[in-house]
Amino acid sequence: MADAGGAIDVARLVCPTPVRExxxxxxxxxxxxxxxxELIEQVFLPAFxxxxxxxxxxxxxxxxxxxxxxxxxxxxxxxxxxxxPLTFPGGTIGDLAVNGTVNDxxxxxxxxxxxxxxxxxxxxxxxxxxxxxxGCMARAARxxxxxxxxxxxxxxxxxxxxGCYVNTAGIGIVPPGVALGPERVRPGDxxxxxxxxxxxGMAVMxxxxxxxFDAPISSDTAPLHGLVAAMLSVCxxxxxxxxPTRGGVATSxxxxxxxxxxxIEIDEEAIPVASPVAAAxxxxxxxxxxxxxxxxxxxxxxxxxxxxxxxxMRRHEHGRDAVRLGRVxxxxxxxxxxxxxxxxxxxxxxxxxxxLPRMC
Amino acid sequence: MADAGGAIDVARLVCPTPVRExxxxxxxxxxxxxxxxELIEQVFLPAFxxxxxxxxxxxxxxxxxxxxxxxxxxxxxxxxxxxxPLTFPGGTIGDLAVNGTVNDxxxxxxxxxxxxxxxxxxxxxxxxxxxxxxGCMARAARxxxxxxxxxxxxxxxxxxxxGCYVNTAGIGIVPPGVALGPERVRPGDxxxxxxxxxxxGMAVMxxxxxxxFDAPISSDTAPLHGLVAAMLSVCxxxxxxxxPTRGGVATSxxxxxxxxxxxIEIDEEAIPVASPVAAAxxxxxxxxxxxxxxxxxxxxxxxxxxxxxxxxMRRHEHGRDAVRLGRVxxxxxxxxxxxxxxxxxxxxxxxxxxxLPRMC
Numbered sequence: 001m002a003d004a005g006g007a008i009d010v011a012r013l014v015c016p017t018p019v020r021e022x023x024x025x026x027x028x029x030x031x032x033x034x035x036x037x038e039l040i041e042q043v044f045l046p047a048f049x050x051x052x053x054x055x056x057x058x059x060x061x062x063x064x065x066x067x068x069x070x071x072x073x074x075x076x077x078x079x080x081x082x083x084x085p086l087t088f089p090g091g092t093i094g095d096l097a098v099n100g101t102v103n104d105x106x107x108x109x110x111x112x113x114x115x116x117x118x119x120x121x122x123x124x125x126x127x128x129x130x131x132x133x134x135g136c137m138a139r140a141a142r143x144x145x146x147x148x149x150x151x152x153x154x155x156x157x158x159x160x161x162x163g164c165y166v167n168t169a170g171i172g173i174v175p176p177g178v179a180l181g182p183e184r185v186r187p188g189d190x191x192x193x194x195x196x197x198x199x200x201g202m203a204v205m206x207x208x209x210x211x212x213f214d215a216p217i218s219s220d221t222a223p224l225h226g227l228v229a230a231m232l233s234v235c236x237x238x239x240x241x242x243x244p245t246r247g248g249v250a251t252s253x254x255x256x257x258x259x260x261x262x263x264i265e266i267d268e269e270a271i272p273v274a275s276p277v278a279a280a281x282x283x284x285x286x287x288x289x290x291x292x293x294x295x296x297x298x299x300x301x302x303x304x305x306x307x308x309x310x311x312x313m314r315r316h317e318h319g320r321d322a323v324r325l326g327r328v329x330x331x332x333x334x335x336x337x338x339x340x341x342x343x344x345x346x347x348x349x350x351x352x353x354x355x356l357p358r359m360c
Numbered sequence: 361m362a363d364a365g366g367a368i369d370v371a372r373l374v375c376p377t378p379v380r381e382x383x384x385x386x387x388x389x390x391x392x393x394x395x396x397x398e399l400i401e402q403v404f405l406p407a408f409x410x411x412x413x414x415x416x417x418x419x420x421x422x423x424x425x426x427x428x429x430x431x432x433x434x435x436x437x438x439x440x441x442x443x444x445p446l447t448f449p450g451g452t453i454g455d456l457a458v459n460g461t462v463n464d465x466x467x468x469x470x471x472x473x474x475x476x477x478x479x480x481x482x483x484x485x486x487x488x489x490x491x492x493x494x495g496c497m498a499r500a501a502r503x504x505x506x507x508x509x510x511x512x513x514x515x516x517x518x519x520x521x522x523g524c525y526v527n528t529a530g531i532g533i534v535p536p537g538v539a540l541g542p543e544r545v546r547p548g549d550x551x552x553x554x555x556x557x558x559x560x561g562m563a564v565m566x567x568x569x570x571x572x573f574d575a576p577i578s579s580d581t582a583p584l585h586g587l588v589a590a591m592l593s594v595c596x597x598x599x600x601x602x603x604p605t606r607g608g609v610a611t612s613x614x615x616x617x618x619x620x621x622x623x624i625e626i627d628e629e630a631i632p633v634a635s636p637v638a639a640a641x642x643x644x645x646x647x648x649x650x651x652x653x654x655x656x657x658x659x660x661x662x663x664x665x666x667x668x669x670x671x672x673m674r675r676h677e678h679g680r681d682a683v684r685l686g687r688v689x690x691x692x693x694x695x696x697x698x699x700x701x702x703x704x705x706x707x708x709x710x711x712x713x714x715x716l717p718r719m720c
Binding site (some may be wrong): 026027028029030031032034035037038055056057058059060061062063064065068071072073074075076077078079080081082087103104105107108110114116117118119120149150151152154155156157159160161162165168169170171172174180242243245246247251255259306326350351352353355357358 | 386387388389390391392393394395396397413415416418419420421422423424425428430431432434435436437438439440441442460463465467468470474476477478479480507509510511512515516517519520521522525527530531532534541602603605606607611615619641669710711712713714715717718
């Protein structure tokens with residue numbers, strides 16, 4: 001290290017600390033030390049910046065008393081997202097991680113307010129890709145009117161993850177007087193669906209495993225709490241909502257039937273599926289009722305309110321294609337039946353396993 | 361399929377549905393369908409059972425207005441847990457997932473109330489092992505007085521996970537009048553630590569990669585909100601708390617110094633390390649200040665209250681070995697210095713990367 005004159009050239013000294021990799025995530029980014037702080041400051045804070053997150057505490061503290069005054073209740077939800085690939089037509093894992101949890105809150109009638117964001121990153125993920133995911137989350141959060149208030153980053157060794165898994169937990173406020181739940185569902189109620197089915201699942205399939213469809217299919221990922229608020233504004237008496245994500249409409253309807261101990265009857269001819277999606281499903285032998293949606297909801301409403309609610313849905317950007325899908329019946333409790341186009345009736349079973357794994 | 365007589369033997373018919381594997385988690389357990397419901401009903405509900413979770417909504421709804429009346433504020437936190445191996449002396453990933461998030465809430469002075477629990481499971485994990493993890497979470501939650509109110513399960517293919525990753529988010533209430541934060545730290549304040557350092561990290565190391573130490577070392581994983589409440593009962597004016605998990609005490613002290621824009625000086629001779637842990641650290645060339653703890657806290661308190669707070673800590677089961685570690689100074693803001701046993705002073709740097717990856 002000494003130069004010709006024998007003096008030490010400080011600029012040429014090297015220190016045996018970890019190489020600070022700038023292009024890809026390394027294990028050290030998950031260590032809680034300087035590299036972790038750099039990742040937070042370079043990727044997450046610029047994307048999510050808000051006064052609560054910027055305090056960088058282990059937890060965040062929020063005033064909520066005013067929000068709950070007058071009978072509001074707290075709604076809490078969580079989901080992990082493991083979709084593969086991380087980017088697909090119409091969205092990324094970041095959009096799903098925000099909209100999915102926002103929607104779980106919306107299904108209890110809540111106004112979503114705050115999200116947590118936790119990342120499990122596989123060593124080697126390009127930091128630019130992580131930044132893009134964070135950017136998608138930030139845009140989705142702004143669009144949904146929620147703040148990402150606290151978070152966490154872990155890194156696992158190459159081969160122990162799949163690029164990036166994201167968990168979000170959400171907190172919202174259920175307005176006074178709104179009480180959705182299976183115990184309120186009754187025979188005679190009407191089942192509505194807010195739009196076309198299977199778009200998300202087929203969009204992910206379209207880029208997976210080298211598949212390609214002629215017509216472009218985009219994920220329907222979208223926040224639905226605005227649509228729910230519009231529905232509640234014309235009918236405070238909504239009975240139950242579900243967003244048919246993994247397992248599709250068949251699974252959500254079976255859950256409603258089971259939890260409410262009622263039968264559900266849907267009309268095959270009413271099932272809304274966009275034609276490129278229908279073609280792709282047919283090509284792959286998939287039933288659109290079993291394919292995941294990320295921007296649709298099922299609603300059980302009193303028959304007397306079905307038309308006004310449907311009208312409110314159709315006036316909202318995320319409910320334009322809403323239709324009556326079927327009805328609640330006293331017969332066959334726990335089961336979903338479909339009146340086929342040919343006039344027959346068949347059972348719509350809850351799927352056992354996974355038709356298309358890792359859709360969300 | 362026809363027998364000798366030509367009739368169909370129905371009992372011998374097989375149906376091309378997925379095999380319902382009973383011993384290990386398969387992809388279908390993450391599909392949202394019947395297998396997912398079975399896993400929830402057989403593993404998670406029995407462990408976590410409570411009236412809120414039992415409703416099985418996409419989100420849960422809770423009354424919190426009374427809890428916030430009179431000036432209480434909401435605390436929110438999240439962490440993902442990726443510890444390897446899943447079980448180690450003194451605990452499992454399940455204990456960490458509850459206590460770690462409880463502690464993040466406790467560090468803002470909050471009483472923890474509710475947890476979410478989200479699992480990313482690698483295909484092939486024995487269901488018995490998952491049930492054991494859930495059992496540990498349930499016991500830890502009961503011990504900490506928190507309820508697991510909602511959750512999520514995803515399954516990834518073999519080779520895309522590491523048995524099981526767990527995320528928890530926590531919600532708690534900060535009592536009126538409690539306001540911890542770096543902006544309240546002043547030169548002259550005293551730094552306390554609640555007990556011996558490096559137990560958790562060395563316990564995990566003791567079972568990793570075939571290492572074995574002579575003396576048994578156990579993780580210190582424990583919920584700390586009771587200790588914090590005891591400290592607050594003698595000093596409402598606590599300035600700041602941190603739990604020195606990954607990155608150890610060196611990282612947490614550097615964070616306090618940075619966020620509060622003060623210097624911190626600690627005394628080498630005051631650093632509490634149990635002798636088997638000290639021996640193990642020496643053997644592996646590790647600095648106990650950099651090793652993770654899961655049941656310890658650092659507290660910055662006004663000098664006038666240091667003795668009463670220390671007394672309250674020592675009377676609590678999780679603070680028996682509490683000591684004065686050092687003090688806040690006006691010099692070298694953002695830096696942590698250590699007065700060595702020999703009378704010198706050296707800088708305690710924040711670690712750059714990860715000395716021991718995947719400790720929590």
